[in-house]
Amino acid sequence: MFQSLPEAPPALREGIPYWIFWFLLSLILLLLLFIFLRDKDLRLRLSLVLAGAKKRMLVRRLEIRLRRQKRRKTILFREIGRTIWAGRLGTERFGSSFARLGRIETQIAARHVVLQGINDQIAEVSRQIDGLGKNRGAAMEGKSGGDEHRLKHRMKDLQRKAKAERGRIRQRSREKAGEYERLGVLADENRIVHPDLKDFYIRIDQANRAILAAMDKIEKLA
Secondary structure, eight states: OOOOOOOOOOHHSSSSOOOHHHHHHHHHHHHHHHHHHHHHHHHHHHHHHHHHHHHHHHHHHHHHHHHHHHHHHHHHHHHHHHHHHHHHTTTTTHHHHHHHHHHHHHHHHHHHHHHHHHHHHHHHHHHHHHHHHHOOOOHHHHHHHHHHHHHHHHHHHHHHHHHHHHHHHHHHHHHHHHHHHHHHHHHHTTOOOOHHHHHHHHHHHHHHHHHHHHHHHHHOOO
């Protein structure tokens, strides 16, 4: 009888041994590293790419810082304007700004009165619709259904009017914020002396220094 051949070792049955795979991979990496170290042009190109990416990242960070400081100044100007308006500071210097703010506040108050009237009507129509639903009987089905349709149509019309009125109020509020900002800029330019404004001036000076520093760094990196 023929004797059976001996089985192949497990490493040969399963392919390349694990350690040989990692040895070949390490050899390839070393070869690539050797080529990179010998190729000056390749090193220079890679260095330029990395330097450019780093520069772009720094510029983006500085631009974010610049925008943040500008927003900070805008908020400070509005706070100064609000403080001046609330305390009626420098009325002889800011008379025109005070007049505009007075008109805007009067318009906002009037719009709130109109909106409250619309909301009262909405509440009344809502009560009428609820009443129809509670008191509806078989004999009144047709009439109450028509009344409910009319009231729901009225409700939608009132809701549209309320939405439009809220939009007008928001618009006037934005105008008021803009007027506060203009008033704050004027106060900062003239540096109106008042204890309530001193801290604002200090913070604005800090923001100005941060803005100038960021702009200078961005210019150097350009």
